[in-house]
Amino acid sequence: MLxxxxxxxxxxxAEGVQTVLRGHENRSRRVVLLKGNLVQNSRNSSSGISARxxxxxxxxxxxxxxxxxxxxxxxxxxxxxxxxxxxxRAKEPGITFPAQPSGLITPHRDIIDFEQxxxxxxxxxxxxxxxxxxxxxxxxxxxxxxxxxxKIIVTSDAASGHVTYPRCYIYVMLTAESKAGVPVELFRAxxxxxxxxxxxxxxxxxxxxxxxxxxxxxxxxxxxxAEAGTKTVILGGMMGGxxxxxxxxxxxxADLVIGGSVAGPxxxxxxxxxxxxxxxYAHTAFGEEAPLPVxxxxxxxxxxxxxxxxxxxxxxxxxxxxxxxxxxxxxxGNARAWEFTDEPLIRMRNTAVLPxxxxxxxxxASIDDGYYLIDSGNGQADLxxxxxxxxxxxxxxxxxxxxxxxxxxTVSGIAFEMLKSVDMVxxxxxxSSSGFCGKKQPMPVGMAGPEMRCKITIGGR
Amino acid sequence: xxxxxxxxxVLEDMLKAKGVSKYAIDVSEGEMHELNTELSxxxxxxxxxxxxxxxxxxxxxxxxSASGNSLLDEDLQQLVDDACSGAESAVADEANDIAPYQxxxxxHTGPYEPDMxxxxxxxxxxxxxxxxxxxxxxxxxxxxxxxKSHSVxxxxxxxxxxxxxxxxxxGLEFAGNDGERTTGINGASVCMHDLDTPILDLSLLRTMLxxxxxxxxxxxxxxxxxxxxxxxxxxxxxxxDMLVENFMSSTVIVEGTSLWLxxxxxxxxxxxxxxxxxxxxxxxxxxxxxxxxxxxxxxxxxxxxxxxxxxxLSLYASRKTGRPVTKNSGSCYxxxxxxxxxxxxxxxxxxxxxxGWFSGGRPGVNGExxxxxxxxxxxENGEIKGTVMETMINGNLADVxxxxxxxxxxxxxxxxxxxxxxRVEGITISGA
Numbered sequence: 001m002l003x004x005x006x007x008x009x010x011x012x013x014a015e016g017v018q019t020v021l022r023g024h025e026n027r028s029r030r031v032v033l034l035k036g037n038l039v040q041n042s043r044n045s046s047s048g049i050s051a052r053x054x055x056x057x058x059x060x061x062x063x064x065x066x067x068x069x070x071x072x073x074x075x076x077x078x079x080x081x082x083x084x085x086x087x088x089r090a091k092e093p094g095i096t097f098p099a100q101p102s103g104l105i106t107p108h109r110d111i112i113d114f115e116q117x118x119x120x121x122x123x124x125x126x127x128x129x130x131x132x133x134x135x136x137x138x139x140x141x142x143x144x145x146x147x148x149x150x151k152i153i154v155t156s157d158a159a160s161g162h163v164t165y166p167r168c169y170i171y172v173m174l175t176a177e178s179k180a181g182v183p184v185e186l187f188r189a190x191x192x193x194x195x196x197x198x199x200x201x202x203x204x205x206x207x208x209x210x211x212x213x214x215x216x217x218x219x220x221x222x223x224x225x226a227e228a229g230t231k232t233v234i235l236g237g238m239m240g241g242x243x244x245x246x247x248x249x250x251x252x253x254a255d256l257v258i259g260g261s262v263a264g265p266x267x268x269x270x271x272x273x274x275x276x277x278x279x280x281y282a283h284t285a286f287g288e289e290a291p292l293p294v295x296x297x298x299x300x301x302x303x304x305x306x307x308x309x310x311x312x313x314x315x316x317x318x319x320x321x322x323x324x325x326x327x328x329x330x331x332x333g334n335a336r337a338w339e340f341t342d343e344p345l346i347r348m349r350n351t352a353v354l355p356x357x358x359x360x361x362x363x364x365a366s367i368d369d370g371y372y373l374i375d376s377g378n379g380q381a382d383l384x385x386x387x388x389x390x391x392x393x394x395x396x397x398x399x400x401x402x403x404x405x406x407x408x409x410t411v412s413g414i415a416f417e418m419l420k421s422v423d424m425v426x427x428x429x430x431x432s433s434s435g436f437c438g439k440k441q442p443m444p445v446g447m448a449g450p451e452m453r454c455k456i457t458i459g460g461r
Numbered sequence: 462x463x464x465x466x467x468x469x470x471v472l473e474d475m476l477k478a479k480g481v482s483k484y485a486i487d488v489s490e491g492e493m494h495e496l497n498t499e500l501s502x503x504x505x506x507x508x509x510x511x512x513x514x515x516x517x518x519x520x521x522x523x524x525x526s527a528s529g530n531s532l533l534d535e536d537l538q539q540l541v542d543d544a545c546s547g548a549e550s551a552v553a554d555e556a557n558d559i560a561p562y563q564x565x566x567x568x569h570t571g572p573y574e575p576d577m578x579x580x581x582x583x584x585x586x587x588x589x590x591x592x593x594x595x596x597x598x599x600x601x602x603x604x605x606x607x608x609k610s611h612s613v614x615x616x617x618x619x620x621x622x623x624x625x626x627x628x629x630x631x632g633l634e635f636a637g638n639d640g641e642r643t644t645g646i647n648g649a650s651v652c653m654h655d656l657d658t659p660i661l662d663l664s665l666l667r668t669m670l671x672x673x674x675x676x677x678x679x680x681x682x683x684x685x686x687x688x689x690x691x692x693x694x695x696x697x698x699x700x701x702d703m704l705v706e707n708f709m710s711s712t713v714i715v716e717g718t719s720l721w722l723x724x725x726x727x728x729x730x731x732x733x734x735x736x737x738x739x740x741x742x743x744x745x746x747x748x749x750x751x752x753x754x755x756x757x758x759x760x761x762x763x764x765x766x767x768x769x770x771x772x773x774l775s776l777y778a779s780r781k782t783g784r785p786v787t788k789n790s791g792s793c794y795x796x797x798x799x800x801x802x803x804x805x806x807x808x809x810x811x812x813x814x815x816x817g818w819f820s821g822g823r824p825g826v827n828g829e830x831x832x833x834x835x836x837x838x839x840x841e842n843g844e845i846k847g848t849v850m851e852t853m854i855n856g857n858l859a860d861v862x863x864x865x866x867x868x869x870x871x872x873x874x875x876x877x878x879x880x881x882x883x884r885v886e887g888i889t890i891s892g893a
Contacts, residue, residue, distance in 0.1 A: 034715060038524070038552045039777065043543050046530040048511075061507040065530040082506035089503065089581070116525065116543075117550030124552070139716040175718060175826065182827035183718045228685055228855070228891050258500065259601030260636050260643045341509045380820045380833075382645035383636050386851065388833040390822025410821055410831040412853055440604075459831035459853045459891070 023152040024340035048340035051079040056094030105161030105296040112195040139175035158300030189434040219405035236374035237430025240449020247387035247415035254323035272419030278309040281350040290350035291433035291446035298344035303333025338441040350446035356425025385415035410459040426451035483519040489612030523551040556780035560755035571627035575607035599638035652876025680847030685891035689813030694880040711778035730862035732767040735797040746876030799868030808843035828858035852892030
């Protein structure tokens with residue numbers, strides 16, 4: 001854990017500029033077992049100090065991989081010089097960000113380090129269970145991955161604080177041979193925020209879920225190709241979360257709105273059916289701590305929730321201090337940086353489509369010919385809201401009942417069109433938090449959704 | 462300034478003092494200067510000073526590794542301790558190894574000091590040119606960076622490579638926008654060693670801006686059909702990357718799940734396909750002289766005239782499977798150009814798509830893919846009719862390279878890789 005040696009450096013902040021000084025350490029641990037072979041066994045840590053100095057809305061930034069008061073003073077000087085470099089060449093006057101509420105934010109969560117042996121032993125134990133229980137698999141991968149951020153933030157005109165974000169996961173990936181003799185795969189991530197002990201003190205608790213994953217894989221090995229075209233489907237909670245993040249969330253990041261996203265001309269307008277509401281939660285959701293809680297962002301803004309869509313109407317954007325001023329909105333703590341070398345960017349935190357009132361059983365029973373699309377391997381979307389999600393697990397729905405499993409396929413659509421077709425929303429949601437969002441820098445994000453019945457374009461043979 | 466050679470020697474001494482007889486280390490010092498613009502205005506100037514050290518140790522055929530960004534004595538010692546502790550906890554595997562002794566070499570690539578004033582001027586010139594020549598382009602963000610590093614690789618077999626690298630890179634994110642309509646987001650990047658050429662004249666930048674501007678006006682395409690696709694050089698690169706990952710990479714060969722597991726020496730693609738991994742090539746700016754295993758990198762031909770010459774295997778995968786190691790870590794791809802000008806490739810298409818980039822999931826190990834064709838245009842009777850939206854392409858990765866019916870004589874490089882246009886038959890196209 002970082003010790004606060006940088007707060008006294010506030011005395012070195014330059015006059016007439018806006019300054020954020022950040023001490024920052026990242027750690028990662030990784031173990032990969034491939035068919036029982038240990039193919040990766042690594043530990044990484046990086047730490048240093050960065051300074052962002054803003055003059056007239058133009059930012060100078062500098063970082064150095066050293067954590068000393070001297071290092072803090074050197075990045076403050078370099079960042080100030082860079083801000084002045086841009087300011088001297090600017091053709092138009094810039095803006096000054098309004099001051100933010102001050103305060104000292106220090107939520108407590110220890111980053112607890114364990115020896116690599118614990119991770120290797122855990123992976124081997126899970127691997128041994130799978131090898132013994134399911135000898136017919138043609139391959140298996142067990143991956144332990146852990147990352148943590150530890151930040152001390154000191155600002156000239158906003159809040160300061162000390163925040164920590166540890167999380168760890170075990171990925172289980174299974175490969176079997178399909179009836180056509182080609183490999184098919186499924187994976188599942190276990191874990192969440194916190195340390196190894198918080199998540200994996202009882203590995204056996206994972207086994208029923210691994211058994212379930214194997215069962216689904218056997219279904220998939222007998223699977224069929226989806227029929228291409230526009231279909232009525234139920235998007236599972238994981239798919240709903242992917243939609244919340246990729247297809248809608250990015251379009252309502254204010255920097256992308258400025259870049260011409262479809263959300264720009266749609267503020268205050270209907271973009272979804274009135275069953276759909278979307279919120280980016282800061283640290284608490286539905287009365288519990290969100291999967292990846294954020295309390296203070298890297299501009300010193302105290303984190304609050306942002307309502308993005310309410311009953312189908314687009315209500316707001318996610319902002320940093322700059323875009324909040326430009327749009328006349330409030331900054332709510334979305335500006336985050338991944339490593340000490342990185343400047344803060346507008347990022348999602350825990351983005352969720354809110355649950356409705358239907359049950360999954362009712363939803364399946366309501367479909368005569370369609371698909372239940374449960375899990376996604378990846379997804380992409382762009383400024384227009386056109387999205388693509390890979391579907392790794394799904395089933396046919398025929399006459400209100402689940403049918404055969406699907407082989408890998410893809411769904412696509414335009415988010416604000418597709419969301420208007422949502423006519424049933426389930427009464428529960430599924431969170432996921434193991435991934436990284438990529439936007440110049442990686443960033444851990446949480447996402448969630450309920451099951452949603454809608455129309456969507458599905459790829460197939 | 463850090464004495465990288467001295468720090469590497471200190472690290473090696475620590476490993477020897479700990480009794481480690483097999484190891485590899487990397488020590489480097491670097492600096493980056495980065496200019497960022499939003500909507501053609503300079504908004505951020507970033508300067509980063511960074512060091513890094515990594516240690517891989519092998520104790521009784523057990524491997525452990527650790528890395529960090531401090532080169533202080535106590536932190537280097539911590540890396541040694543962490544790597545050794547990791548190795549002692551690991552599983553013994555006789556396939557773990559490092560490359561044998563290689564002749565020492567010092568590599569110099571690119572300028573080792575930046576000219577930021579001139580770089581700023583080149584960036585500003587590019588912004589002005591785009592504003593004047595492409596009025597329907599909304600330039601969301603550009604990132605212009607100069608990065609340099611001084612690094613040392615050494616291992617316990619006596620190998621020692623030293624590198625001095627400097628490179629400029631410009632990346633652009635843009636969309637077509639006429640005030641009412643907006644296209645999807647598009648991106649391009651290019652690397653360079655000097656600032657002699659206007660940035661916009663490099664690589665495919667003008668073509669990509671022009672195509673994005675033309676993507677504002679969508680034409681209907683009709684029902685699903687099986688047609689011809691021309692992949693532009695960027696899309697070609699994506700499919701080459703997926704091909705290597707799916708059928709030739711260490712993971713799928715060790716797993717035994719590659720459909721090309723026993724196909725070396727056999728025809729796997731159309732005879733016009735020749736795919737190389739170049740560690741040094743005058744068509745590329747970036748060079749990769751040292752492999753992750755510690756070999757002096759060599760140029761490697763993966764597919765020649767459609768025949769699979771080699772998988773892309775690390776030393777570990779090589780020893781694990783008894784197959785030859787690939788002395789190239791795999792990033793600088795060149796798909797050799799053909800003899801047909803791009804315009805002739807286009808004129809031969811009865812019905813199909815020109816695909817700018819592919820937005821899709823990584824195919825399963827069986828090679829089946831489906832995804833959205835982005836920045837793509839509908840072609841009928843050899844003519845581009847207009848852009849398409851919500852259009853998906855489906856097929857099999859291996860079949861794509863079997864069903865090639867033409868490769869352009871034009872080759873485009875972003876400085877890291879080089880690809881031509883490639884025409885392929887038998888792709889399922891479904892769209893609005």
